[in-house]
Amino acid sequence: MGEIAGRYRRRADAFDRKVAAVRPGQWDDxxxxxxxxxxxxxxxxxxxxxxxxxxxDRALSAAPSVDEDPLAAFRAARADVEAILDDPSLAGLTCETPTGPMTIEEHIDQVPSADLPLHGWDLARATGQDDTMDPDDVAYHWAAITALPAGLLEKYRTPGAFGPGVEVFGPEVRVEDDASPQDRLLGLIGRDPRWSA
Structure with a gap:
């Protein structure tokens, strides 16, 4: 298994556990x-x-909707992506993206895979679960985001820059000087580590 595929599976496993732990009455929280x-x-x-x-030129496979069964919907989407990562002839194809050309597996790494730990925190915080992110993911995201050119980072913070309704990061939230690496990362992407429902 390649590095990108392995990273995706680890992150998807963690997100899957969080989705599975949401109680029925919490989905609208x-x-x-x-x-x-x-x-x-x-x-x-x-x-x-x-x-x-x-x-x-593919779409997600037929599956229960998120409204019907969030866990089944996520697992179906995950299976679609893993099928691509498991096929070198597909994973290695080059595609155009809003940030330039890259392989399909790199696009997976930068979009859904990168989203999983960050939105896993959102889901955990919304539903009262352990919201501790994997330290490897915290370090990975911190290094990637702080290496972005200032102009590109501002583009990530600009609503609609990557399409209608798309907002990648919010305005930076200031955190204490001695904040944990996770809280510093959350503040950098526009999350308030102190947020509670």
Whole structure:
């Protein structure tokens, strides 16, 4: 298994556990993502899985909707992405993305895979679960985001820059000087580590 595929599976496993632990009455609870419920967080993750299939002229397989069964919907979308990662002839194809050309597996790594730990925090915080992110993911995201050119980072913070209704990061939230690496990362992407429902 390649590094990107392995990273995706580890992150998807962690997100799967969080989705499975949501109690039925919690799906409409608010999340740290303004105007999103816990269910909407999962819906976004599934939508981003669909985005990386488009360069291959594919769509997500038929599955229960997020409204019917969020866990089954996520697992179906995950299976679609893993099938691509398991096929070198597909994973290695080059596609155009809003940030430039890259392989399909790199696009997966930068979109749904990268989203999983961050939105896993959102889902955990919304539903009262352990919201501790894997330290490897915290370090990975911190290094990637702080290496972005200032102009590109501002583009990530600009609503609609990557398409109608798309907002990648919010305005930076200031955290204490001695904040944990996770809280510093959350503040950097526009999350308030102190948020509670």
């Amino acid at each position: 608010p999340s740290p993502c303004e105007q999103w419920t816990a269910r909407d967080v999962v819906r976004h993750i599934i939508d981003m899985h669909g985005v990386v299939l488009r360069p291959l």
